[in-house]
Amino acid sequence: METMTAIIRRYQHQRVTLVEAGATRHQSIFSGLKALAGDHPHSKLPTPTVVIIHDAVRPFVEEDVLVRVVTAAKDHGAAGAIRPLVSTVISPSTDGYLEQSLDRAKHRASEMPQAFLFDVIYRAYCQCSDHDMEFGTECLHLALKYCHTKAKLVEGPPDLWKVTYRRDLYAMESIIKDKISQQICVVMDTEEEAGCLGFLQGLLQKELEVKGTSVALCPNGQGLQNVSLGECYNFVCINTMNADFHQTVKLLDGLGSRAPSLFYPVTVVSVHFLDSQNVLFSERMKALMEMKDFAKEVKNRNVFLYGVLIYFTQDNLQQLQENVRQGASIITSLIKDRSAGLTGQLLIA
Amino acid sequence: METMTAIIRRYQHQRVTLVEAGATRHQSIFSGLKALAGDHPHSKLPTPTVVIIHDAVRPFVEEDVLVRVVTAAKDHGAAGAIRPLVSTVISPSTDGYLEQSLDRAKHRASEMPQAFLFDVIYRAYCQCSDHDMEFGTECLHLALKYCHTKAKLVEGPPDLWKVTYRRDLYAMESIIKDKISQQICVVMDTEEEAGCLGFLQGLLQKELEVKGTSVALCPNGQGLQNVSLGECYNFVCINTMNADFHQTVKLLDGLGSRAPSLFYPVTVVSVHFLDSQNVLFSERMKALMEMKDFAKEVKNRNVFLYGVLIYFTQDNLQQLQENVRQGASIITSLIKDRSAGLTGQLLIA
Numbered sequence: 184m185e186t187m188t189a190i191i192r193r194y195q196h197q198r199v200t201l202v203e204a205g206a207t208r209h210q211s212i213f214s215g216l217k218a219l220a221g222d223h224p225h226s227k228l229p230t231p232t233v234v235i236i237h238d239a240v241r242p243f244v245e246e247d248v249l250v251r252v253v254t255a256a257k258d259h260g261a262a263g264a265i266r267p268l269v270s271t272v273i274s275p276s277t278d279g280y281l282e283q284s285l286d287r288a289k290h291r292a293s294e295m296p297q298a299f300l301f302d303v304i305y306r307a308y309c310q311c312s313d314h315d316m317e318f319g320t321e322c323l324h325l326a327l328k329y330c331h332t333k334a335k336l337v338e339g340p341p342d343l344w345k346v347t348y349r350r351d352l353y354a355m356e357s358i359i360k361d362k363i364s365q366q367i368c369v370v371m372d373t374e375e376e377a378g379c380l381g382f383l384q385g386l387l388q389k390e391l392e393v394k395g396t397s398v399a400l401c402p403n404g405q406g407l408q409n410v411s412l413g414e415c416y417n418f419v420c421i422n423t424m425n426a427d428f429h430q431t432v433k434l435l436d437g438l439g440s441r442a443p444s445l446f447y448p449v450t451v452v453s454v455h456f457l458d459s460q461n462v463l464f465s466e467r468m469k470a471l472m473e474m475k476d477f478a479k480e481v482k483n484r485n486v487f488l489y490g491v492l493i494y495f496t497q498d499n500l501q502q503l504q505e506n507v508r509q510g511a512s513i514i515t516s517l518i519k520d521r522s523a524g525l526t527g528q529l530l531i532a
Numbered sequence: 533m534e535t536m537t538a539i540i541r542r543y544q545h546q547r548v549t550l551v552e553a554g555a556t557r558h559q560s561i562f563s564g565l566k567a568l569a570g571d572h573p574h575s576k577l578p579t580p581t582v583v584i585i586h587d588a589v590r591p592f593v594e595e596d597v598l599v600r601v602v603t604a605a606k607d608h609g610a611a612g613a614i615r616p617l618v619s620t621v622i623s624p625s626t627d628g629y630l631e632q633s634l635d636r637a638k639h640r641a642s643e644m645p646q647a648f649l650f651d652v653i654y655r656a657y658c659q660c661s662d663h664d665m666e667f668g669t670e671c672l673h674l675a676l677k678y679c680h681t682k683a684k685l686v687e688g689p690p691d692l693w694k695v696t697y698r699r700d701l702y703a704m705e706s707i708i709k710d711k712i713s714q715q716i717c718v719v720m721d722t723e724e725e726a727g728c729l730g731f732l733q734g735l736l737q738k739e740l741e742v743k744g745t746s747v748a749l750c751p752n753g754q755g756l757q758n759v760s761l762g763e764c765y766n767f768v769c770i771n772t773m774n775a776d777f778h779q780t781v782k783l784l785d786g787l788g789s790r791a792p793s794l795f796y797p798v799t800v801v802s803v804h805f806l807d808s809q810n811v812l813f814s815e816r817m818k819a820l821m822e823m824k825d826f827a828k829e830v831k832n833r834n835v836f837l838y839g840v841l842i843y844f845t846q847d848n849l850q851q852l853q854e855n856v857r858q859g860a861s862i863i864t865s866l867i868k869d870r871s872a873g874l875t876g877q878l879l880i881a
Contacts, residue, residue: 263630265622269696270641271670272621272634273614273685281612281683284642284673285621285634292619293633321620324633334630336622341697347618348690350703353710357702516873524865528879 200228209316209325212236213308220305230301233257236322237296242355243342249296251337256298260332263297263323264339291336294343297322303330363416363447364518367391368399370434371421386504387454387493390511391419417518418451428453428473435481435488448521449486452514456493478527489517490529506532549577558665558674561585562657569654579650582606585671586645591704592691598645600686605647609681612646612672613688640685643692646671652679712765712796713867716740717748719783720770735853736803736842739860740768766867767800777802777822784830784837797870800830801863802839807846827876838866839878855881 184201191199202218204211219228233256237244248264255262268287276282304322307329315325323334346355369388392398399415418438420431431453438449453474478488493510495503510532517525533550540548551567553560568577582605586593597613604611617636625631653671656678664674672683695704718737741747748764767787769780780802787798802823827837842859844852859881866874 259629261630265624266619268621269694270615270643271673272617272639273642273670273672274639275614275685276682279685280608281610281672281676281685284670284676285639287669288667290621290623290634293622294619318637320636321622321633323622323630324620327630327633333625336624336628336630341699344697344699345618348693350691350693350700350707353706354699354703357706358699361702512873513877516871519873520869520871522865522869522871524861524868525874525879528862528877530874530877530879 207317209308209311209319209322212322213311213316216301216305216308219301232301233298234301234304235296235298236304238345240346241295241343242346243358244296245340245342248337248339248343249298252296252298255335255337256300259335260303260330261297261299261323261326261334262337263334264294264343265291265336266294266339266341266343268292293321293323294339294345297334299326299332303332306330307332359447360519360521363414366399366415367417367419367518368415369419369421370430386507387419387421387511387514390508391514416447416449418449419454419514420451421454421456428477431477431488435477435486438484438486447485448523450518450521451481451486451488452517453488453490454493454510454514455490456495458495458497474529475527482523482526487521487523487526489526491517491532492529493532556666558657558660558668558671561671562660562665565650565654565657568650581650582647583650583653584645584647585653587694589695590644590692591695592707593645594689594691597686597688597692598647601645601647604684604686605649608684609652609679610646610648610672610675610683611686612683613643613692614640614685615643615688615690615692617641642670642672643688643694646683648675648681652681655679656681708796709868709870712763715748715764716766716768716867717764718768718770719779735856736768736770736860739857740863765796765798767798768803768863769800770803770805777826780826780837784826784835787833787835796834797872798835799867799870800835800837801866802837803842803859803863804839805842805844807844823878824876831872831875836870836872836875838875840866840881841878842881 184203187201191201200218202214205214216234219230219234221227221230233253235249235253252262252264268290269292271287272285272290273281274283274285299322303326307322307325310329311319311325315328319325326332326334342358344351346352369391388398418434420434422428422430431451434451438451474488474490481488491510491513493506495506513530513532517530533552536550540550549567551563554563565583568579568583570576570579582602584598584602601611601613617639618641620636621634621639622630623632623634648671652675656671656674659678660668660674664677668674675681675683691707693700695701718740737747767783769783771777771779780800783800787800823837823839830837840859840862842855844855862879862881866879
């Protein structure tokens with residue numbers, strides 16, 4: 184209860200009431216239903232027409248499927264998401280031999296979310312046997328058995344799967360990384376746009392877009408407020424020729440109070456175009472040290488900062504294009520991997 | 533057939549015979565069985581006592597479970613791997629309502645591998661109806677239906693799951709990366725061991741081991757042959773103070789003809805300890821350029837090369853330890869992520 188209370192406070196949820204769980208799935212669900220029936224000791228909750236039951240281990244539930252089960256529940260009393268079976272289901276004998284094999288085409292996996300007319304599912308739980316309460320796993324079954332309500336079955340998307348094994352955690356992490364890598368916001372200084380730098384910016388933007396991500400432009404950080412409020416987790420910040428961080432610092436300040444970084448790390452790539460002639464090593468090291476210090480500081484706010492240096496010589500256009508292409512490839516790698524261990528690094532294209 | 537022939541040639545498999553597949557699962561399996569019954573036009577294969585049937589979409593099958601199903605098949609005529617059900621299985625009516633919900637505790641998912649006495653499964657397929665051949669999904673069912681052989685069910689590990697959706701590909705990739713990141717081989721120059729560098733090497737080794745990976749030492753590349761022949765996909769190569777690549781080049785040459793890189797990319801991290809005083813930028817850039825060129829070259833052999841520079845000043849022990857710690861953290865990030873886009877980069881601790 185403490186952990187959940189802390190989570191609710193942290194993410195500022197307003198419409199959540201916690202109810203203590205039971206020892207089994209059905210006992211826990213019944214506790215929730217009782218609270219909605221007006222049985223909760225601390226708060227008087229209104230009793231809903233339709234109630235949704237969902238598993239926390241199915242984190243990728245979209246509004247669309249919720250709407251479909253709720254609508255179906257309203258019409259038919261009960262509804263649940265289903266998926267095709269991936270493996271054949273069999274029933275074993277008590278001594279471990281094949282007893283019967285079920286026709287895969289005639290069966291489905293019952294998934295969540297499920298929705299019920301409150302009255303139906305509450306009556307079902309009130310009549311539920313001790314055996315059902317202890318060993319049962321299926322709410323649709325209770326509605327059928329105790330209220331003779333045949334649930335309407337709704338085809339759900341594959342992402343509704345139940346995160347069960349270690350491999351499911353891996354899959355979940357990759358799905359999230361995939362999802363938050365689709366949009367990149369490029370912030371740049373337009374004062375330089377007329378010259379060579381403008382050309383480089385254009386080139387870089389084109390390379391990033393080719394990789395299948397949507398790229399939004401924020402000249403001088405304008406429009407950043409709109410992007411920030413959205414779902415963008417990736418910022419590429421182009422700084423001027425000298426190795427300063429002016430634009431990046433401004434961006435990091437702007438990101439300071441953003442909500443998204445609460446959920447997932449926000450990636451900021453500070454890009455520096457540098458003339459490869461006559462740059463001293465000491466200067467380069469100083470820039471790197473600043474980058475590392477910055478990176479350490481913003482990591483506390485769940486922002487991962489990386490640097491990318493794109494070298495160019497004014498007289499070699501082909502080399503420059505190749506370097507920009509490499510820079511884009513490095514940037515997309517950084518955004519895709521979101522490696523905590525590589526924050527503060529200055530990579531060179 | 534061409535693709536499979538190319539794969540067999542590439543990985544030098546000696547005991548594989550290809551048989552053309554059918555339009556359905558059962559037709560394909562029957563083709564394979566016919567070939568083993570001596571029906572194959574090109575080669576006369578010996579008919580086995582026991583035959584194993586497996587899905588290519590379950591790549592993580594271990595010898596242990598194969599032995600168990602084969603042994604059980606020898607004793608009982610048929611055997612197959614099973615797993616507990618993750619979701620409840622239901623049967624829908626034709627108009628999409630819940631008809632019946634199965635008791636999850638009394639059912640299992642039937643997985644692969646399965647094994648059979650050749651005689652049992654071949655007879656079953658010979659008698660198989662057209663309907664079974666077209667719509668059936670379960671070999672154990674055929675052995676039961678046509679030969680009255682009740683398969684022995686063997687509990688399989690979770691990694692036997694069927695790679696079906698995009699998320700399963702993600703999971704698969706992470707499982708492989710996890711598996712090949714467990715062992716790191718550190719190659720170093722022992723001539724320097726007496727001095728400060730020896731101390732640094734020891735420190736680095738300790739840091740890497742802490743991360744839960746096993747670390748093998750190869751002074752001067754000795755014993756590398758043993759490691760190479762094993763399952764090691766990660767090499768950390770420590771070079772001497774000046775920024776040359778002597779040790780790394782020797783290692784890369786040694787890896788030239790290794791088999792593992794055929795399957796998965798081999799990671800080589802070239803570590804350079806560098807005194808932070810008086811190193812010129814131009815020298816640094818030269819080293820980086822060499823690293824990039826090397827990386828490009830060895831990438832063709834499926835070797836990912838990265839550089840890590842660990843700075844130290846002789847008089848600041850605390851700073852040095854911190855930098856070595858950071859170096860270890862960067863190295864483990866590189867090995868864990870195996871990013872193709874970051875090869876050739878020189879990262880700085």
